[in-house]
Amino acid sequence: MGPRERRFQRQFDALERMVPVLRGPMSTLRRDSWFPIRFPLALILIAGGFFAFMPVLGVWMLPLGLLLLAVDLPILRGPISVLMIRCRRRGRALLRRWRNR
Template sequence: MTGKEGARLHRQFDRIGRAVPASTGFLAWIRKPSSRIVRIPLGILLILGGVFSFLPLLGVWMLPLGLFLLALDLPFLQGPLNRLSFWVQRKWTNWQRSRKNKQR
């Protein structure tokens, strides 16, 4: 994976690793090119789990994670996922700030 979109995707994975420190080792392993044989089926399974999030033990969180894993190998997904990720982060930050302001 090369280019600007690939670098942005890797920064997103780094951000996830900082937010969930227990996942750092797994994320480093799954991002290696040699893990492609595990990464693609895992991404597909996570997407399917996200689609069936109405069932117990499955959740909507699985869908974006699966898409991010597939984006490591499918460059056409990298741009849209990066833009969506930055948009969600911006909205989340604005929502948290507005909540803090209302509490004051």
């Protein structure tokens, strides 16, 4: 396992710690045997992210779909893990700023 793969796995673990409700479903979907379900689900979530104007569908679907797609496409693991790190840092900074008000 290379450094990109380890960083990607650490980001998934951090996401599971931040949102404990995701721990079960994400660990299940990350298994190799779930590829036939994971890949089409990732594509559906990405497509649904483009329909953000609809009530249930939204922008939240796009990053989740990219995360699931990165499990199967190693070329996406580096950029997606960097994006996850940046989003977590920005979220923490916004939370700190909000709490200090």
